[in-house]
Amino acid sequence: MEMVVPTISKSAGLTVLVEQIRACRICRDAPQGPRLPHEPRPVLRVSSSARLLVAGQAPGVRVHMTGIPFNDPSGDRLRDWMGLSREVFYDEARVAIVGMGFCFPGHDAAKGDLPPRRECRAHWHDALFEMLPQVETILAIGRYAQAYHFERLNIAYDKRARLDALVAGWREQKGRRPRVIALPHPSWRNNAWLNRNPWFMAEVVPMLRAEVARAID
Numbered sequence: 196m197e198m199v200v201p202t203i204s205k206s207a208g209l210t211v212l213v214e215q216i217r218a219c220r221i222c223r224d225a226p227q228g229p230r231l232p233h234e235p236r237p238v239l240r241v242s243s244s245a246r247l248l249v250a251g252q253a254p255g256v257r258v259h260m261t262g263i264p265f266n267d268p269s270g271d272r273l274r275d276w277m278g279l280s281r282e283v284f285y286d287e288a289r290v291a292i293v294g295m296g297f298c299f300p301g302h303d304a305a306k307g308d309l310p311p312r313r314e315c316r317a318h319w320h321d322a323l324f325e326m327l328p329q330v331e332t333i334l335a336i337g338r339y340a341q342a343y344h345f346e347r348l349n350i351a352y353d354k355r356a357r358l359d360a361l362v363a364g365w366r367e368q369k370g371r372r373p374r375v376i377a378l379p380h381p382s383w384r385n386n387a388w389l390n391r392n393p394w395f396m397a398e399v400v401p402m403l404r405a406e407v408a409r410a411i412d
Contacts (some may be wrong), residue, residue, distance in 0.1 A: 237297035245291040247410035250340040253296030253311040272381035278404035341347040
């Protein structure tokens, strides 16, 4: 059965659009590729006032169970990098959280998380970010989020660049608005990268905390 995707006009309110996203079942009923193997549970947090956006990949299984983004050890590390308490991090009026995939995509054969579903970007992201013009600072976590937001804002982006080069490129956007700051994923799987690149904690994290404080002030 082919699912009819709602037409979104610019006059539609953000609240209506978010309700449509949370009711989305495209990856189950009209998927682009394999059908989502479980009941969809779209997760996002947005408002018309938040100037800071945390742009991740897709919810993990724990987030799928709770409906709370970054509600895991990776989130604890990310909040530490940002210098934010859980209370402030989850204040939708100040911090928006939008992954490239709204639903947990399932696991691959090695029990790792699959990539974000393509349906989310194809059907929702452009319309959503048209309704969030106040966002000034984007923390892009992972390649999918980095590619989308750099390209969306016409910022030079080399898909072949190494992660350390992308993260170190924050200086090139100093003073730019909107600004995209590329970050490694805060998962324990990136501990080796963090150990190889001590400049991240020494240089990037202080800049990140200052930028976050400015954006939520």
